[in-house]
Amino acid sequence: VKQTGPLVSSGVLLGAGLGGFFDGIALHQILQWHNMFSSIEPPTDLVSMKFNMLWDGVFHALTWLLTCAGLWRLWVAARRPDVLLSSRVLVGGLLLGWGLFNSIEGIVDHQLLGIHHVHPGAQQLAWDVGFIASGLVMCLAGWRSIRSAPVA
Amino acid sequence: VLLSVLDWGYAVACPRCATAIAARGKLWAESPVEHLFVVALPFLLVVLVSVLANHSARLRARAPGAEP
Numbered sequence: 001v002k003q004t005g006p007l008v009s010s011g012v013l014l015g016a017g018l019g020g021f022f023d024g025i026a027l028h029q030i031l032q033w034h035n036m037f038s039s040i041e042p043p044t045d046l047v048s049m050k051f052n053m054l055w056d057g058v059f060h061a062l063t064w065l066l067t068c069a070g071l072w073r074l075w076v077a078a079r080r081p082d083v084l085l086s087s088r089v090l091v092g093g094l095l096l097g098w099g100l101f102n103s104i105e106g107i108v109d110h111q112l113l114g115i116h117h118v119h120p121g122a123q124q125l126a127w128d129v130g131f132i133a134s135g136l137v138m139c140l141a142g143w144r145s146i147r148s149a150p151v152a
Numbered sequence: 153v154l155l156s157v158l159d160w161g162y163a164v165a166c167p168r169c170a171t172a173i174a175a176r177g178k179l180w181a182e183s184p185v186e187h188l189f190v191v192a193l194p195f196l197l198v199v200l201v202s203v204l205a206n207h208s209a210r211l212r213a214r215a216p217g218a219e220p
């Protein structure tokens with residue numbers, strides 16, 4: 001029986017990395033809904049903007065490292081004869097990684113630490129809950145995709 | 153409701169931390185090192201899940217009742 005674990009493992013890392021890039025590029029930079037510490041240090045002047053830009057950069061550096069680690073693990077998995085190279089497993093791993101990242105980031109950063117919110121304002125709790133829910137849905141879809149792969 | 157559940161969960165999981173945080177007035181940290189830890193925390197948890205997935209077959213094989 002071939003293994004799916006190494007491909008899931010690389011997919012989780014790649015999915016979380018790419019999901020982190022989506023968050024950083026779309027929500028931090030293009031839409032400018034929030035920055036890394038915008039609930040603690042609102043970016044209202046140049047100094048606070050530079051402070052948030054620094055920590056957005058650290059966030060992007062970590063997503064880059066995660067993506068590199070995922071690529072390396074994918075290469076290692078692809079060269080192993082006992083690993084099942086299935087598109088469903090890889091896509092499932094990617095969805096699982098992105099979903100895990102959204103769920104964990106949503107619970108830790110938005111709810112527990114309160115360092116930023118998805119879309120600050122009157123409806124911020126709804127946006128935050130929606131963000132976590134989207135993560136859980138992606139986790140579920142990823143898990144189902146992985147489980148649906150035929151194991152040879 | 154979600155915030156209340158999270159507050160309750162945190163107080164149960166780590167009462168000392170919850171007391172310290174209540175005294176401090178916030179959960180997030182002040183120093184750059186603590187900031188780095190805060191930013192890195194979700195990434196570390198994802199890496200942990202990835203490592204567990206990578207070793208899932210080995211863990212299953214060691215489970216009681218598993219086929220040799």
